[in-house]
Amino acid sequence: MKLANRLSRVKPSATLAVNAKALELKNRGVDVISLAVGEPDFPTPPHIAEAAKKAIDEHFTRYTAVAGIPEIRAGICGYYQKVHGVSAKNENVIIGNGGKQCLYNLLLCLLNEGDDVLIPVPYWTSYPDMAALVGANPVFVPSSAENGYRISLGALDASLTPKTKLLLLNSPSNPSGVSYSQKELDTIIRWAMEKDIFIIADEVYEQLVYDEKYQSSASKLWEQYPDKIAILNAFSKSFAMTGWRLGFALAHKELITEMTKLQGQITSSICSISQKAGVTALTSSYDCILPMREAFKRRRDFAYAEISSWKNILCPKPEGAFYLFPDVSELFCEKYKNAQELCSYLLDEAKVAVMPGDAFGLPNCIRISYAVSDETLKKALTSIKKSLYD
Known part of the structure; x- marks a missing residue:
């Protein structure tokens, strides 16, 4: 089969690929938290x-x-x-x-x-x-x-x-x-x-x-x-x-x-x-938007304060949306040489899915979504910190 040349210009969705791997682990009974996909965790009003x-x-x-x-x-x-x-x-x-x-x-x-x-x-x-x-x-x-x-x-x-x-x-x-x-x-x-x-x-x-x-x-x-x-x-x-x-x-x-x-x-x-x-x-x-926005703001403040306290990470404070995008290049080592390897490590060790920055044009970064409950977010960040620094 000969397919159209234009398809060679397109890469598979990186966000969906990471989420698919997280879902695969979940289906095997592994307790995985996904901070990879950008979707509000609230029901439609x-x-x-x-x-x-x-x-x-x-x-x-x-x-x-x-x-x-x-x-x-x-x-x-x-x-x-x-x-x-x-x-x-x-x-x-x-x-x-x-x-x-x-x-x-x-x-x-x-x-x-x-x-x-x-x-x-x-x-x-x-x-x-x-x-x-x-x-x-x-x-x-x-x-x-x-x-x-x-x-x-x-x-x-x-x-x-x-x-x-x-x-x-x-x-x-x-x-x-x-x-x-x-x-x-x-x-x-x-x-x-x-x-x-x-x-x-x-x-x-x-x-x-x-x-x-x-x-x-x-x-x-x-x-x-x-x-x-x-x-x-x-x-x-x-x-x-x-x-x-x-x-x-x-x-x-x-x-x-x-x-x-x-x-x-x-x-x-x-x-x-x-x-x-x-x-x-x-x-x-x-x-109806207000309680959702307040919840996201609260989570942003918590996650930003937490991640900003971690060593060798530079994390600008986001003013909107529900993502943090820290530069983690100072963490790269033999164990994980780039953001993709770091994300794989965190999925395997911390049981938390986050996105490598390569998908967004900055391979020194990772994307962390805080569109999850406060409790889930705290649990996920605690696990990430433990995997990185303990």
Whole structure:
């Protein structure tokens, strides 16, 4: 069998591979704690789940418009007005099968073969592969733990090429948890506008920011540059709706039209029942987010304090999401020469699964998710510390 050449550009999902190994150990009866996968440990809020049940009872189970039912598109416009003071219309919104599909559709609509895409490091593991799949070239913009994983204008300038078309900006970040203040975000966006570079702002974790200073959004400049900025978001993290597969994009109406045309040929409409649940999430009080955010903040504070006390580890404090991304290179030795070997060691010895930084562009680091209960997190970190230092 001869497969398409494009498949050679794509690597298997590292996060799923680590989780698969952890699940294999669990199936063999080994007590393993996974801090590898980024998924809230909370159930979907009851009023949102009830809306889905009501949709089924009312037989709302047929195809819908490809871009989403009017109520959910209007709900997203209402969300941006309420949270960010941004005015948008239904024509500026499309619903996708998770934020991932919206992102891929954006890249398909915006990039041509050979275009360069600026991707800050560390990056969400799918960014480079998605860019490669559409025939574009990932160009990595460096950062480091020493500067809190923030990219500078100097690093952006140094990464610029004559073929640069797009900047993929993720705040709050997976895997680092870095969140830009509105001033920092605006500075980067205005740099991109001056260079005529399109920005996709991935804001999937925007409701999980723990310090007011860093509660920001590119949508505040989207109104000024509607043809040069697209906002990516989803229900998965903010409303604990990962399995509902419900994401969305906010963009210029012409771009939304093209994304709708593309989506119509790939998946057609999104699950009707999930959309009804999404309408309720958007049009009800957002107070259901608060206890989840408070729990994540508490876990962040505990995990950051714990890991920061460990010898030979540099761990910037995350402002959002639910990850820590410490540089562990000072721990490398004969027993584990790199992050991948260290993660394997921790899975075997500590019975804790964490992610090697290679998957996110920084092989000196590991990603630790604190989207688990306080008790589980404490148990896992205690076990990791014992395996590393005893």
